[in-house]
Amino acid sequence: MALLKVKFDQKKRVKLAQGLWLMNWLSVLAGIIIFGLGLFLKIELRKRSDMMDNSESHFVPNSLIGMGVLSCVFNSLAGKICYDALDPAKYAKWKPWLKPYLAVCVLFNTVLFLVALCCFLLRGSLESTLAHGLKNGMKFYRDTDTPGRCFMKKTIDTLQIEFKCCGNNGFRDWFEIQWISNRYLDFSSKEVKDRIKSNVDGRYLVDGVPFSCCNPSSPRPCIQYQLTNNSAHYSYDHQTEELNLWVRGCRAALLSYYSNLMNSVGAVTLLVWLFEVTITIGLRYLHTALEGVANPEDPECESEGWLLEKSIPETWKAFLESVKKLGKGNQVEAEGVDAGQAPEAG
Amino acid sequence: MAPVLPLVLPLQPRIRLAQGLWLLSWLLAVVGGLTLLCSGHLLVQLWHLGTFLAPSCPVAALPQVALAASAVALGTGLVGSGASRASLDAAQYPPWRGVLGPLLVAGTAGGGGLLVLALGLALALPGTLDTGLEEGLGTALANYKDTEVPGRCQAKRLLDELQLRHHCCGRHGYKDWFGIQWVSNRYLDPNDQDVVDRIQSNVEGLYLIDGVPFSCCNPHSPRPCLQSQLSDPHAHPLFDPRQPNLNLWAQGCHEVLLGHLQGLASTLGNMLAVTFLLQTLVLLGLRYLQTALEGLGGVIDGEGEAQGYLFPAGLKDMLKTAWLQGGAARRPAPEEAPPEEEPPKEGLPEA
Numbered sequence: 001m002a003l004l005k006v007k008f009d010q011k012k013r014v015k016l017a018q019g020l021w022l023m024n025w026l027s028v029l030a031g032i033i034i035f036g037l038g039l040f041l042k043i044e045l046r047k048r049s050d051m052m053d054n055s056e057s058h059f060v061p062n063s064l065i066g067m068g069v070l071s072c073v074f075n076s077l078a079g080k081i082c083y084d085a086l087d088p089a090k091y092a093k094w095k096p097w098l099k100p101y102l103a104v105c106v107l108f109n110t111v112l113f114l115v116a117l118c119c120f121l122l123r124g125s126l127e128s129t130l131a132h133g134l135k136n137g138m139k140f141y142r143d144t145d146t147p148g149r150c151f152m153k154k155t156i157d158t159l160q161i162e163f164k165c166c167g168n169n170g171f172r173d174w175f176e177i178q179w180i181s182n183r184y185l186d187f188s189s190k191e192v193k194d195r196i197k198s199n200v201d202g203r204y205l206v207d208g209v210p211f212s213c214c215n216p217s218s219p220r221p222c223i224q225y226q227l228t229n230n231s232a233h234y235s236y237d238h239q240t241e242e243l244n245l246w247v248r249g250c251r252a253a254l255l256s257y258y259s260n261l262m263n264s265v266g267a268v269t270l271l272v273w274l275f276e277v278t279i280t281i282g283l284r285y286l287h288t289a290l291e292g293v294a295n296p297e298d299p300e301c302e303s304e305g306w307l308l309e310k311s312i313p314e315t316w317k318a319f320l321e322s323v324k325k326l327g328k329g330n331q332v333e334a335e336g337v338d339a340g341q342a343p344e345a346g
Numbered sequence: 347m348a349p350v351l352p353l354v355l356p357l358q359p360r361i362r363l364a365q366g367l368w369l370l371s372w373l374l375a376v377v378g379g380l381t382l383l384c385s386g387h388l389l390v391q392l393w394h395l396g397t398f399l400a401p402s403c404p405v406a407a408l409p410q411v412a413l414a415a416s417a418v419a420l421g422t423g424l425v426g427s428g429a430s431r432a433s434l435d436a437a438q439y440p441p442w443r444g445v446l447g448p449l450l451v452a453g454t455a456g457g458g459g460l461l462v463l464a465l466g467l468a469l470a471l472p473g474t475l476d477t478g479l480e481e482g483l484g485t486a487l488a489n490y491k492d493t494e495v496p497g498r499c500q501a502k503r504l505l506d507e508l509q510l511r512h513h514c515c516g517r518h519g520y521k522d523w524f525g526i527q528w529v530s531n532r533y534l535d536p537n538d539q540d541v542v543d544r545i546q547s548n549v550e551g552l553y554l555i556d557g558v559p560f561s562c563c564n565p566h567s568p569r570p571c572l573q574s575q576l577s578d579p580h581a582h583p584l585f586d587p588r589q590p591n592l593n594l595w596a597q598g599c600h601e602v603l604l605g606h607l608q609g610l611a612s613t614l615g616n617m618l619a620v621t622f623l624l625q626t627l628v629l630l631g632l633r634y635l636q637t638a639l640e641g642l643g644g645v646i647d648g649e650g651e652a653q654g655y656l657f658p659a660g661l662k663d664m665l666k667t668a669w670l671q672g673g674a675a676r677r678p679a680p681e682e683a684p685p686e687e688e689p690p691k692e693g694l695p696e697a
Contacts, residue, residue, distance in 0.1 A: 144568035157565035161510055184569045211560040211571040216506030219493035220533045222560040234535035 002306035003315075008289040009302045016289070017085045020282045024079035027279055028072050030272045035068025037265050044261065050155050051254065052126075052133035060122050060262070063115045064269070071276070074108060077101075078283060085286055098287050105280045112273045119266030123259050130251045134168045141210070142181035157212040165253035166213035166246040171227075173249070178203040179210060209245060218243040281307065349655035355638040360433075360652070367430040367631040374624040375423030378416050381617040385412035388610045395603065397504050398486055403478030405607075408467040412614055415460035419621045422453045426628045433635055446636050453629055461622045468615035472608055479600050483517045490559075491530040506561040508599060512606070515562035518598035520576070527552040528559060558594060567592040630656075 008016070042061035049056060081098070084090035140152040160166055167173035185192050185204055196204050207228045214222035223244050226232035289305035308315045355363065389409035392399070399405060429446055432438040489501035509515055516522030534541050534553055545553050556577040563571035572593050575581035638654035657664060 150568070153568070154565045161565070180570050181568075211563040211573070212565065214560040216503045216510070216561065219499075219502070219530075221529050224560070234533055234538070 002304070003308040003311055005304055005306045006285060006289075007302060008285075008292075008305050010300045013286070013289055013303070014086060016282060016286050017082050020279065020286060021079050021082040023275070023279050023282070024075045024082060027075040027272075027275055028079070030275060031068045031071030031075060033068075034071060034269060034272055035065055037268060038062070038064025038066075038068055041261065041265060044258075048159070048254065050133075050152065051137055051159060051250075052129045053136055055133070056129050057122075057125060060115070060118055063118070064265070067112055067115055067269075070108060071112070071272070074105065075276075075279070078105075078279065082283070082286065085290060091290065102280065102284055102287065105276075105283070109273065109276050109280060112269065112276060116266050116269035116273055119262045119269060122262055123255070126258055127251070127255055130254055131168065134251055134254075138168065138173065138177055138179070141177070141179045144181065145183070157210060159250060159254075160210070160212035160246065163250060163253040163257065164215075164246050165248045165250035166209060167249055168251050169249040170247065171209050171213055171245050174209045174213070175205060175207050178205060180204060180206070213245045215243055215246050220244070349653065350657040350660060352653050352655045353634055353638075355634070355652055355654045360635070360638060363631060363635055364430045364433045367628065367635065368427050370624065370628050370631065371423045371426030371430060373423075374621070374628050375420055375427065377617065377621050377624055378420035378423050381416035381614070381621050382413065382420060384610075384614050384617055385409045385416060388607075388614055389413065391607065391610060395508075395607075397501070398482040398508065398599075398603065399475075399478040400481035400485070403474055403481075405471065405474055405478060408464065408471055408611065409614070411460060411467060412464045412618060415457065415464045415618065416621060418453065418457040418460055419625050422457055422625055422628060425449055425453070426632055429632060430635065433639060439639070443640075446632070450629060450633055450636065453625070457625055457629075458622075461618060461625065464618050465615065465622065468611055468618065471611045472604075475604060475607055475611075479603055480517075483600055483603075487517065487522060487526055487528070490526070490528045493530065494532070506559060509559075509561035509595065512599060512602045513564075513595050514597045514599035514602040515558060515595040516598050517600045519596075520558050520562055520594050522598070523558045523562070524554060524556050524577070527554060529553060529555070562594045564592050564595050569593070 038061045041064065042058060045052075045056050045058060045061065078101075081094050081101075084094055137152055137156055140146075140149045141156055142153070143149045144153050182204070187193065192204065195206070196202055199205055206225065208225035209227065211222070211224060214224065223233055223236065223241075227245075228238055230237055284307055285305040287305075288307075288309075289303050292303035292305065293301060310318065386409070389406065392406055392409065429442050432442045486501055486505050489495075489498040490505055491502070492498040493502050531553070536542070541553065544555070545551055548554055555574070557574035558576065560571070560573060563573065572582055633656060634654035636654075637656075637658075638652040641652035641654070659667070
């Protein structure tokens with residue numbers, strides 16, 4: 001009992017081959033799009049690798065790039081096969097390759113689906129990488145004279161301005177680190193000396209934030225220093241003041257940005273996967289329809305196309321049998337080599 | 347009545363002309379499309395910067411006219427490609443015969459006129475931009491503190507975002523902020539002696555400080571941003587005046603915006619010039635093709651040599667013909683009377 005049998009006459013076969021040819025070339029375009037998306041994702045991750053301690057995983061963009069290239073190759077090959085399928089002479093040379101090719105296609109589709117899933121699942125690992133990277137980045141904010149870290153201040157400032165965020169989880173993260181370098185502290189000032197003495201590690205901690213945390217939508221000029229001291233500023237209550245600084249943390253901001261990006265890329269990859277599955281099914285039908293042409297001299301005759309020759313459980317049984325035979329075949333061959341002549345009649 | 351600029355076009359040159367015209371038309375369509383996008387981009391940029399340009403400044407005229415001109419150029423390109431393709435195929439040409447004449451006139455008059463206007467506006471833009479920006483930025487700076495006045499409450503946010511995005515400070519430099527009051531009175535403590543002193547020492551009662559808003563800060567500076575007491579060298583003892591001052595953005599917003607918009611306008615002007623050139627070539631080619639095929643009576647494959655021309659007669663002759671035709675149309679009655687008198691006169695001598 002064949003699975004999903006469809007009858008094909010000559011015209012239908014020709015139409016199927018032509019339609020598949022077109023779909024394959026469209027799929028090459030889709031492969032190029034996947035390649036471009038993978039490249040774009042890779043560049044976006046590289047741009048902000050400073051914020052992720054240069055330890056972010058490039059698995060997803062690399063696999064997208066690989067899938068894009070493979071898709072282009074496979075689909076242009078399939079397009080060539082479909083083009084030749086209309087000419088029996090040319091098709092004859094492709095015949096022995098079609099079955100393994102279809103198996104490879106099924107494998108490719110599975111891997112593509114897994115890659116699409118990975119796009120949605122990457123968020124978790126990105127979150128921990130970002131938290132770690134931002135924490136370290138903020139620690140190096142003041143080291144503008146240390147080679148290798150001198151750009152961290154500019155990077156964090158531009159990040160906070162661009163993504164409208166402040167600190168790791170919020171602006172209070174800046175209270176816990178020394179973000180003003182010792183070079184710009186006046187050690188002759190009593191206030192500075194008091195602060196440093198009152199800190200266990202000898203760090204100069206302030207309840208202030210860098211200018212890049214300021215929110216332009218605030219109606220009053222930005223208050224950056226003495227944020228927890230209500231009496232330092234006229235008509236200011238730090239408990240109720242919301243518009244002065246950005247409230248979102250940069251980890252949440254970057255995570256939401258990358259999540260949106262990955263979700264869109266994942267959605268596009270799933271669509272392309274569906275398209276590829278349709279092409280593989282069509283190619284299988286074309287393959288079986290052309291195999292089923294009973295009389296090769298008469299191309300006008302009808303034939304049947306199917307997905308699987310027998311129903312699914314029977315096919316699975318036959319597959320297991322063939323695997324067992326393969327194993328037994330090896331054993332028999334080994335015995336044959338030893339004994340000279342093995343009874344292969346069985 | 348000699349035709350103006352005649353050109354003999356046998357079959358092969360006619361085919362070459364049609365093929366070349368097809369290529370040129372597609373090129374014109376592409377360039378027209380790009381100019382359309384460029385003028386759209388300029389329009390969007392001007393709309394974004396609308397608060398910083400004085401409302402009396404008609405800068406939006408350039409991108410709008412350029413938009414119309416590039417749309418006409420795009421249309422001309424598509425029409426040209428269709429007509430030149432059709433002129434190679436005898437079955438497809440007849441429907442084009444009637445339409446081509448009026449289309450050519452529309453293309454020349456409409457497209458040419460709009461393009462010339464757009465080019466003129468592109469040349470006149472820098473002057474209008476300068477005065478517009480001067481006025482607009484001055485108003486924006488003055489309105490910075492009015493975050494509770496309806497109609498001006500967005501000025502602070504927009505000016506801060508402008509300074510952050512375009513990396514500029516003040517109109518011509520950061521010292522512009524010293525001359526205006528940018529801190530609203532609502533946030534000034536009336537009991538603070540320093541505030542009272544400052545206000546009293548100012549003629550107009552303004553609270554002026556030698557400080558700038560946070561958006562002037564330059565992230566490239568190695569030290570945390572110094573925003574206040576900028577004219578006092580002793581306020582920040584560790585500030586080294588020998589170092590190039592990276593603390594604030596050095597450029598004024600006037601120069602930055604002017605450069606940015608002028609760059610866009612000059613790109614648009616260049617593209618309009620290229621479109622003008624291509625459109626002239628396409629229209630000329632179409633005219634020659636049309637007149638040559640008319641000479642053959644609309645038969646495409648005619649082996650005969652047809653003459654293509656720009657105008658059927660010189661300008662004076664054309665005007666005379668047009669005047670006579672117009673005169674004939676205006677006096678139909680007297681025209682009918684003489685022929686009626688003629689036959690009786692002829693009859694009499696015979697008799």
